[in-house]
Amino acid sequence: MKTKERSSENKICPLEVAVNSISGKWKVPIVWQINEGKKRPSEFLRGIAKVDRRVLNQQLKEMEQDGILTKVSFNELPPRVEYSLTELGEKLVTILWMLNDWGKLMIPAEED
Amino acid sequence: MKTKERSSENKICPLEVAVNSISGKWKVPIVWQINEGKKRPSEFLRGIAKVDRRVLNQQLKEMEQDGILTKVSFNELPPRVEYSLTELGEKLVTILWMLNDWGKLMIPAEED
Known part of the structure; x- marks a missing residue:
């Protein structure tokens, strides 16, 4: 009774x-940081106020699993890790720009 | 010291x-329902599994305040309330279609 439930009843x-896939609290900021040329977790930590390292790593891992980011580990001392956007991630950036423009419409114009 | 903080330090x-504005758990489904022609809270409740009435009302209220939805109350017995998308809400729908297309890329093709 259980096997086909997911695909037939709740169609995806x-x-x-x-x-x-983008609703983790820091995922959009992370994509943004990478889009701006940041690559390393330490750079993300500096660029995104208030995120802690453990949560950052978890979100990076999820986005790697979702195919949005690619992780490259360099076999150096100290070890170096860099992230980049996949093709899927680049497409997301295009949509985020549109969301950014849409967000501008929600911000009341300042008068001063 | 407090007055200008928000606009100068943390630029929006x-x-x-x-x-x-769209990360409330039921907000995207609500926009989708309205886009499909649903108007009344009772229809949203039927269309969206698992949301409860109190949470639904809260999210509708927030989206009305954000200028995404318009609420019209009809002075009838029993009272009738209908929601529709504002121009801002219609623009959001366009972006959600793009996100929907993007989401398709994340779903592995089924073989059967």
Whole structure:
């Protein structure tokens, strides 16, 4: 009774998948940082106020699993890790720019 | 010391505003329901599994305040309430379609 439940009853909604994949609190800022040329976790920590290292690592891992980021580990001392956007991640950036423009419409114009 | 803090120190990021405004758990499904022609809270409750009425009302209220939805109350017995998308909400729908397409790329193709 259990096997086909997921695919037949709750058909998977791509929009839900998409929203879930970017709704971690720091995921959009991380994508933004990488888009701006940052590569290393230490740079993300500096660029994103208030995120702690453990949470950052968890979100990086999830985004790597989702195919948004690629992680490259350099076999150096001290070890170096760099992240970059996959093709999927680059496409997300395009949509985030549109969301950014949309967000501007929500901010009341300042008068001074 | 407090007055100018918000606008000068933490400059407002439109993308953050945008993401915050749609990150309530049921907000995207609500926009989707309205886009599909649903108007009344009772219809949203039927269309969205698992949301409870109190949470639904809270999210509707926030989206109305954010200028995404318009609420019209009809002075009838029993009272009738209908929601529709504002121009801002219609623009969001366009972006959600793009996110939906992007989400499709994250779903592995089924073989059967």
